[in-house]
Amino acid sequence: AGVTDPDTTNPMLRFTNIVTLTWGDIDLERATITIPPERSKTHTEIRIPIASALLRLLAEIPKGGGADPVFGEVKGIKRSFASALRRAGLKGHSFHSLRRTAATIMCRAGVRLEVVRKLGAWKKSRDVLTENYLNINAADLREAVEVLDRLVAGELCHKHFANRQP
Numbered sequence: 570a571g572v573t574d575p576d577t578t579n580p581m582l583r584f585t586n587i588v589t590l591t592w593g594d595i596d597l598e599r600a601t602i603t604i605p606p607e608r609s610k611t612h613t614e615i616r617i618p619i620a621s622a623l624l625r626l627l628a629e630i631p632k633g634g635g636a637d638p639v640f641g642e643v644k645g646i647k648r649s650f651a652s653a654l655r656r657a658g659l660k661g662h663s664f665h666s667l668r669r670t671a672a673t674i675m676c677r678a679g680v681r682l683e684v685v686r687k688l689g690a691w692k693k694s695r696d697v698l699t700e701n702y703l704n705i706n707a708a709d710l711r712e713a714v715e716v717l718d719r720l721v722a723g724e725l726c727h728k729h730f731a732n733r734q735p
Contacts, residue, residue, distance in 0.1 A: 581671045581689040582617075583610060584664045588643045593635030600624050604690075611692035677709070 582590075586604050594603055597619075604615040619627065627639070640646060650664050668689060675685050 581668050582615075583668070583690075585610070586615070587640060588638070588646055590639045591635060592633050592637050592639060595619070595627060595639065597624065597628060609690065611690060613690075613692065615690045617688060617690075 582602070582604070586608065589608055590602070590604075594605075595601075596603070600619045602615075602617050602619055606612050606614050609615050633639075647664075654660075654662055672685050672689055675688070676682065
């Protein structure tokens with residue numbers, strides 16, 4: 570209980586978890602990151618899989634000892650991210666925007682909401698995720714209506730009802 574399912578896909582760590590990440594938190598062999606409860610906002614252990622691209626990068630960079638930081642100092646990370654936002658012409662965004670974007674992209678790709686919630690280590694109800702993080706727009710609503718239309722008018726719906734027994 571309290572451990573994020575390691576059989577899912579990409580991590581959506583909070584900024585604090587990223588900047589405090591140590592080599593001891595990373596298991597390259599099992600391709601997992603483990604954040605201990607004392608460094609977790611929800612005060613529960615977070616264990617998440619490492620995406621393939623990140624795993625390749627981590628395998629290439631020099632490793633420190635178990636307590637050594639993986640990504641360097643906090644000021645350097647914040648400065649680099651702010652610089653990247655300026656160069657991209659993105660205003661009104663923060664490092665935290667990455668969590669919202671990742672959650673939205675995964676949901677749009679069909680990843681179940683419960684899986685997204687576990688990857689983001691949201692402890693609270695699904696409402697927190699849907700109300701505060703997912704960016705639902707008019708195109709999403711249109712797509713949902715079109716999916717329903719295809720299902721109702723399409724073969725899937727007919728097969729479903731034809732195979733039901735009274």
